Amino acid sequence: MTWGSIVVGVDLSPEAKGAAVVGERLARLADVPCHVVHAVRDAWAPLVAVTVDPQVVDMQQLQLGVARHHVNELLGTSVSDQLRRKVDVLFGPAAVVLQQVMREKRPGLVVLGGKHHSVLDRWLGGSTSLHIVRAAEVPVLITAGTPPAFRRVLVAADLSKAAGPTLGLAERFARLVGAELRVLTVFEPLPDMPAMSPVDPTEYFALAQDTLQRDIWPLVKAPAVEKLVRHGTVVDTLLREATDWKADVLVVGSHGKGWAQRVLLGSVTEQLINHLPTSLLVAPVGVAAAKLEKREKRQPAVAAR
Numbered sequence: 001m002t003w004g005s006i007v008v009g010v011d012l013s014p015e016a017k018g019a020a021v022v023g024e025r026l027a028r029l030a031d032v033p034c035h036v037v038h039a040v041r042d043a044w045a046p047l048v049a050v051t052v053d054p055q056v057v058d059m060q061q062l063q064l065g066v067a068r069h070h071v072n073e074l075l076g077t078s079v080s081d082q083l084r085r086k087v088d089v090l091f092g093p094a095a096v097v098l099q100q101v102m103r104e105k106r107p108g109l110v111v112l113g114g115k116h117h118s119v120l121d122r123w124l125g126g127s128t129s130l131h132i133v134r135a136a137e138v139p140v141l142i143t144a145g146t147p148p149a150f151r152r153v154l155v156a157a158d159l160s161k162a163a164g165p166t167l168g169l170a171e172r173f174a175r176l177v178g179a180e181l182r183v184l185t186v187f188e189p190l191p192d193m194p195a196m197s198p199v200d201p202t203e204y205f206a207l208a209q210d211t212l213q214r215d216i217w218p219l220v221k222a223p224a225v226e227k228l229v230r231h232g233t234v235v236d237t238l239l240r241e242a243t244d245w246k247a248d249v250l251v252v253g254s255h256g257k258g259w260a261q262r263v264l265l266g267s268v269t270e271q272l273i274n275h276l277p278t279s280l281l282v283a284p285v286g287v288a289a290a291k292l293e294k295r296e297k298r299q300p301a302v303a304a305r
Contacts, residue, residue, distance in 0.1 A: 003030040003176070004108025004138075009098045009128065010038050010071060015113030017074050018146035022279075023111035024079050026141075029176055035105060036075075036087045039097035040067040064089045095131035107138055114142040114276040129273050133254055133282050139169055142273060142280045147248050150177040150279075154247035156238055157185050159208065162253035162285040163216050169283040170251040171222045182245065183220055183227045185212055186237045205231075235271045242277045250278050253285040 008023035010016035020036055027034035044060050068089045075084050090097045102110065112129045129142050155170035157163040167183065174181040187208055190201055209229070217227060230237050242250045252269055272280055 005033040007107040008111045019113035019143045039094040042091035094128045110140045150248040152247045153179045155251040166253035166283040251281045253283045
């Protein structure tokens, strides 16, 4: 399976520069095109709405040209001249522009530069990365710095249907970059639910281990992959394992459910994006599952006609 083209979303931050470097490097490994996209607020939009004055259009083009110049200055010699010449600068909010480009180019991977966001930043609308991950139908790589190479890939596999696509993506990425792969499953502590009868932890974790051995481990196709089980809260355990093992990339699914039927994207992935212990590769499991469910609901109606 080929990767398809790679789209890199950049602003004018050092993190964006690192994302462009990583995106171009991955595109070369996969032998696919790389596209750099920059979004800018249209300062002339109010005037465009009420006039067709050619001077206003000229000012818009000037604004786009200035923005392109700033992006090229940021990228400098870190990327190829060819990539700098092809930078697309478009008007609109970053998340909206990237979603538009993704619909048009249908990439195999989107690369974004990761940043640490304050509670206020998240309350005011969150990060572009989080918005893209929520809506993307393709994998999204959120970079942390610019590692010279990806040598270690850690993938988180839960006991849900998210495990298959997540493991598949991790194996493809590790194969592309020539990295060592490690699979990690986290068993969380049992919740304290006074309204329910007590559950024997020993029996619960034994059942979880049986499910892991029967349904999840066989999904690992790559040879000589280390498979680990850890006990603890998911986010803390993933952060610790990624740090201790010095993983270059952590792979997670954008949708999964544990014992509390918790949506992974709304909790684990969001926290990982905000803390970003290392580069984070997100498999679009949630979007894919929703589309499949929608198709399955339509099929009986069609068959009944």
